[in-house]
Amino acid sequence: MTTIKFNQHLNRHPFLLFTISMVIAIGIAMLIFVLSMKPPPRDVRLMILFLFGTSFVTTSLAYICYRFDLVGRFPSVRWGILVTVVLTIVLIFPNVWMIARLMFISLHDLQLVAVLLIFAGVAATAFGYFITSTMTHRINNLSQAVERLGEGHFDTRLDARGSDEIAQLSHTFNSMVDSLQRIDAEKREIEQTRRDLTAWVSHDLRTPLASIQVMIEALLDDVVDDKETTERYLQTSLTEIRHIGRLMDSFFELSQLDTGRIELEREYTSLHSLISDTMSRMMPQAERQQIQLAGQVAEDIDPVFMDATKIQQVLYNLIDNAIRYTAAGEHILVRARRIGAQVQVDVHNTGTHIDVEHLPHIFDNFYRGGRSRAQSADGHRGTGLGLAIARAFVEAHSGTIRVESQPERGTTFSFVIPAHD
Ligand SMILES: Nc1ncnc2c1ncn2[C@@H]1O[C@H](COP(=O)(O)OP(=O)(O)OP(=O)(O)O)[C@@H](O)[C@H]1O
Ligand SMILES: [Mg+2]
Structure with a gap:
């Protein structure tokens, strides 16, 4: 100097x-x-x-x-x-x-x-x-x-x-x-995601929009006049609109992830309450599909230094998957415990497993395993973004997320984040 x-x-x-x-x-x-x-x-x-x-x-x-x-x-x-x-x-x-x-x-x-x-x-x-x-x-x-x-x-x-x-x-x-090489690699990655996104939007958004258009046109032109079909058309349109809404939400979250702008607002919060709250919100969905949803949270888990909104989103995405991809009569167990200076949350469901060939890609953007491509009973079609978003949020907390899946045992998603600053 x-x-x-x-x-x-x-x-x-x-x-x-x-x-x-x-x-x-x-x-x-x-x-x-x-x-x-x-x-x-x-x-x-x-x-x-x-x-x-x-x-x-x-x-x-x-x-x-x-x-x-x-x-x-x-x-x-x-x-x-x-x-x-x-x-x-x-x-x-x-x-x-x-x-x-x-x-x-x-x-x-x-x-x-x-x-x-x-x-x-x-x-x-x-x-x-x-x-x-x-x-x-x-x-x-x-x-x-x-x-x-x-x-x-x-x-x-x-x-x-x-x-x-x-x-x-x-x-x-x-x-x-x-630095230039790093920026170039990031730029290419963003470019690739943008291309994926365009392909995805044109594919996944056009289909529900087209079907809404057909149904509304049918209703307007009086092609359909019986009450039952009219109701069914309106119900299906509503489902499609909800689906578009979900796509848009994921799209917004994804744009945040891609620009690396995940801003965490971390503070010491109760993970116990967060899990209970999320589970009670999802209970109706589980009951509707006749799935048992239970929780097991260790007494000494709190407080945890985290962004509660983001961790709730992670929990929501994992429990939502467990409910969607398992059959009626199966069980879901959400477990949380402290391991040293970290906390681990497991979302386990019986009944479904992910094939070995899908496992390495499950956290990728837009990746949907084979079966989920089909529309489920409630009209939900996955966007393949839920797990990608969950992983990004966990990693933003300096944590890790993994999955274990076996035909007889079912599927367990686990994430670990530090309990303290
Ligand atoms: N608990 C589970 N059991 C079986 N398969 C699962 C489970 N969780 C995820 N998967 C598989 O992983 C894929 C990716 O899940 P992800 O949540 O990222 O996307 P998605 O559920 O298809 O769409 P969305 O963005 O609406 O969540 C799913 O399509 C499904 O095939
Ligand atoms: Mg999902």
């Missing part, structure tokens, strides 16, 4: 930074000069004057390069760095030449220094070339990766080893692509 502030500070004052560097350079040069050569005061003065003069030229040049971003105008980073190296050497060269002349070094020695300087310059340029090769190679990789990403290849990743700026950039790039 501090480092970032420090760098920002320096970047805001590039000229100051460069001037400080030059003063330090002069200081070091003078120290070495005085200590190693023990020059007379006149030479020291000359040296200081000269160094300040050249450093002024150097600083001004560097600032011009910085101010007009001259290095950034080269076609490649490599060229920018190489030209900087060459420029540095070109600047050093007259400095050394001048100092040598001032210090009355012999022409022979001066030529030798010049040769060594040229050698050092070429060696530094070659060295710079190799160093910049690795850098430009990595930058090229980065630019190719961005290009691939632009073409929609979300599986593109960069080698982010190291800790320099390019490695950090690669790391940031990888994290960004991770």
